[in-house]
Amino acid sequence: MWTKKDIGNQAGKTVIVTGANSGIGFDTALALYQVGASVTVVARDQIKANYAIIEMLKSRGNGILEAGVADLSKPESIKEFVESFSKNHHSLDLLINNAGIMVPPATKTEMGYELQFAVNFLGHFSLTAYLYPLLKATAGSRVITVTSLAYLSGQIDFENLKMEKGYRANREYAQSKLADLLFSIELQRRIDKWGDKVLSVASHPGLTNTNLSRYMSEEIYIATIERLGVIMPSDQGALSTLYAAVFEDVKKGGLYGPDGENGLSGYPAYTATSALANDRILANKLWKKAEEITGQNFS
Ligand SMILES: NC(=O)c1ccc[n+]([C@@H]2O[C@H](COP(=O)([O-])OP(=O)(O)OC[C@H]3O[C@@H](n4cnc5c(N)ncnc54)[C@H](OP(=O)(O)O)[C@@H]3O)[C@@H](O)[C@H]2O)c1
Known part of the structure; x- marks a missing residue:
């Protein structure tokens, strides 16, 4: 059983965690700070990032905490975050693509993309592309992308990324989480092809008690917990990401x-992935689409 005690000393490591003001991201950032890492706590506004840091400092960890601001639905905000981070940092050991949103009311970004696809996948694709030169230049660096077992029911519908055919909240969440996993696996394939040493690894937290359920009705939330029979506290949900x-x-x-x-509760272990998540043609098509939408590549 792998627990927080097994993380080991992370002094000297530079870490970015998205969605670090809440839930699994908060506990991931906190655990790494406690063992000496220098952690940039990314939230979508300064107040949320500062508040999370104040909470984390109470544990008197050995690391360093910094606030970062990025709204992953806004390309300009991601760019500004990276510019500001890059001014003060010349290495990046861990990029933890954790932020996520689940089943919100139908919403489009300024560019017209469905919000879950935009935040959970496109925003992290863009962030990783911007930071790749720094990751590449840091020995032993890793990109961790947080997906969900909901990916198993996902499909990528390239003709509905702007809700052209309508919106089904659960279907779109599953699509975004499949996109995250396809991205994580395809990133590793490309890293190997480029001859770089960065590792790309995905994690999923099982079923964890966080603010992710904020858009679910109480009735559906309670029925889901009763049906599945378990829900882990957030610090346990963070373990798979920490392990990765x-x-x-x-x-x-x-x-x-x-x-x-x-796979809903317990302690971190390797999890086999579906044939669809390993579909190279689909992953390549998704990668090209993300490049086209964000205007970015991993050079
Ligand atoms: N909890 C589970 O059982 C479960 C299961 C499977 C997968 N996951 C995955 O775990 C990850 C963490 O979720 P969580 O459960 O910890 O939920 P959470 O407590 O709601 O945390 C999600 C984080 O993402 C941030 N976020 C949302 N929209 C954003 C945007 N536009 N730009 C930047 N950040 C944004 C949130 O910021 P705000 O606080 O400002 O909204 C929050 O910090 C997600 O990727 C989720 O899909 C969770």
Whole structure:
């Protein structure tokens, strides 16, 4: 059983965690700060980032905490965050693509894309592309992308990314989480092709008690918990991400999640991925689409 005690000293490591003001991102950032890492706590506004840092400082960790601001639905905001981060940092050991939104009311970004696809996938694709030169220049660096077992019911509908055919909240969430996993696996394939040493690893937290359920009705939320029978506290939900981030023998391009029944609870373990998540043609098409939308590549 791998727990927080096994993380080990992370002094000297530079880490970015998106969505670090809440839930799994908060506990991921906190755990890394406690063992000496220099962590940039990214939230979508300064107040949320500062407040999270005040909370984390109460634990008197050994690391350093900095606030970062990026709204992942806004390309300009991601760019501004990276420009500001790059002014003060010349290495990046861990990029943790954690932020996420689930089943909001139908919403389009300024560019017209469905919000979950934009935040959960496009925003992290863009952030990773911007930071790739720094990751590449840092020995032993990793990109951790947080997906969900909801990916198993996902499909990528390239003709509905702007809700041209309507909106189904759960379907669009599953699509965004499949996109995250396709991205994580494809990133590793490309890293290998480019001859770089960065590791790309995905994690999923099982079922964890966080603010992610904010758009679910109380009735559906309670029924879901009763049906599934478990829900982990956020610090346990963060373990799979922490394991993917620091465990030495992690499998590149792999997925890590809880080892309990149906992968919903437990302690980090390697998790096999579906044939669709490993579909190279689909991953390549998604990558090209993301490049076209964001105007970015990983040069
Ligand atoms: N909890 C679970 O059972 C579960 C299961 C499977 C996968 N996951 C995944 O775990 C990750 C973390 O979620 P969580 O459960 O910890 O939920 P959470 O408590 O709601 O945290 C989500 C974080 O993402 C941030 N975020 C949302 N929209 C954003 C945007 N436009 N720009 C930047 N940040 C944004 C949120 O910021 P605000 O606080 O400002 O909204 C928050 O910090 C997500 O990727 C989620 O899909 C969770």
